[in-house]
Amino acid sequence: MPASPSSLSLGRLLLTGAAGGLGKELRGRLRARTSFLRVSDVAAMAPAQEGEEVVQCALEDRAAVHALLQGVDAVVHLGGVSTEQPFDQIVQANIIGVYNVYEAARKHGVKRLVFASSNHVTGYYRQDEVIDATMPVRPDGHYGISKAFGENLSRFYFDRYGIETVCIRIGSSFPEPADRRMLATWLSYGDLERLLVASLTAPVVGHTIVYGMSDNETVWWDNTPARHLGWRPQDSSEPFRAAKEAAQPRLDLNDPAVLYQAGGFVHKGPFEN
Numbered sequence: 001m002p003a004s005p006s007s008l009s010l011g012r013l014l015l016t017g018a019a020g021g022l023g024k025e026l027r028g029r030l031r032a033r034t035s036f037l038r039v040s041d042v043a044a045m046a047p048a049q050e051g052e053e054v055v056q057c058a059l060e061d062r063a064a065v066h067a068l069l070q071g072v073d074a075v076v077h078l079g080g081v082s083t084e085q086p087f088d089q090i091v092q093a094n095i096i097g098v099y100n101v102y103e104a105a106r107k108h109g110v111k112r113l114v115f116a117s118s119n120h121v122t123g124y125y126r127q128d129e130v131i132d133a134t135m136p137v138r139p140d141g142h143y144g145i146s147k148a149f150g151e152n153l154s155r156f157y158f159d160r161y162g163i164e165t166v167c168i169r170i171g172s173s174f175p176e177p178a179d180r181r182m183l184a185t186w187l188s189y190g191d192l193e194r195l196l197v198a199s200l201t202a203p204v205v206g207h208t209i210v211y212g213m214s215d216n217e218t219v220w221w222d223n224t225p226a227r228h229l230g231w232r233p234q235d236s237s238e239p240f241r242a243a244k245e246a247a248q249p250r251l252d253l254n255d256p257a258v259l260y261q262a263g264g265f266v267h268k269g270p271f272e273n
């Protein structure tokens with residue numbers, strides 16, 4: 001069957017973190033839009049389908065990552081430690097690993113990446129503040145610091161080498177909001193997919209930072225600086241509000257997890273290394 005134009009619009013794509021929650025969800029959605037999809041993770045993945053290649057490797061394995069980026073047009077980089085952890089664990093995937101990915105992109109002439117950053121880059125802003133991506137970072141832990149590193153690294157690779165990146169500060173991307181906080185931070189899988197497509201197809205993105213949240217009624221993040229992506233979220237956490245508020249009728253306003261945008265991440269650690 002001849003491919004429709006949209007099915008080829010993303011070219012030859014690498015998806016890292018393919019064994020993770022988002023990777024598993026996005027793999028099929030991206031495959032439908034690519035001419036070739038290479039998926040990778042340190043963990044085992046489902047076998048390759050037609051038009052796919054599966055490569056199991058660790059992001060801190062420099063030679064393996066260099067081979068991984070060979071022959072692709074673009075990268076969606078989801079791989080890495082996705083929660084707050086001791087720094088020694090974070091550093092391998094989220095510092096060394098992201099460096100390996102950008103060096104490989106430079107060597108292989110890959111011109112555009114999407115980097116899965118996180119709202120935890122700015123987790124120490126309060127829940128009564130509305131911020132945008134031009135404001136200073138305020139990471140809430142090792143994990144947020146590592147994502148801020150990835151954002152800065154990708155900015156350097158744009159300034160020095162012209163490699164474009166869209167950094168998505170993902171809020172909470174799950175099938176539905178898990179709690180009251182996620183009424184503000186929730187990003188539906190459909191809105192994430194559309195944001196990835198916009199990030200990969202907008203003619204010019206330079207170095208863009210965008211918050212990944214659906215069209216929620218409660219808003220902490222202003223995406224005006226990323227309007228050039230041409231992405232407008234279509235889903236909303238509002239249909240979940242009544243159930244989430246009923247499940248958490250009272251909030252302890254002295255709890256830092258209620259005060260700060262990071263939520264429960266502010267209670268993680270300190271960790272002994």
Ligand code: NAI
Pocket residue numbers: 016017018019020021022023041042043057058059060077078079080081082083092093097116117118119169170171172173174
């Ligand atoms: P996840 O933890 O389910 O998936 C991450 C994947 O990265 C895992 O399959 C893991 O095996 C892989 N990985 C970890 N260390 C690795 C290494 N050293 N080498 C190669 N692969 C490695 O996380 P999820 O939810 O799928 O998130 C994907 C990305 O999006 C992560 O970078 C995360 O930080 C980011 N993100 C996700 C959010 C969400 O709400 N799901 C929110 C904010 C950011």
Ligand code: 15L
Pocket residue numbers: 082083118119120170171172173185262
């Ligand atoms: C993240 O960065 C994590 O990867 C994810 O597991 C969620 O906890 C999310 O942030 C969040 O802030 O809800």
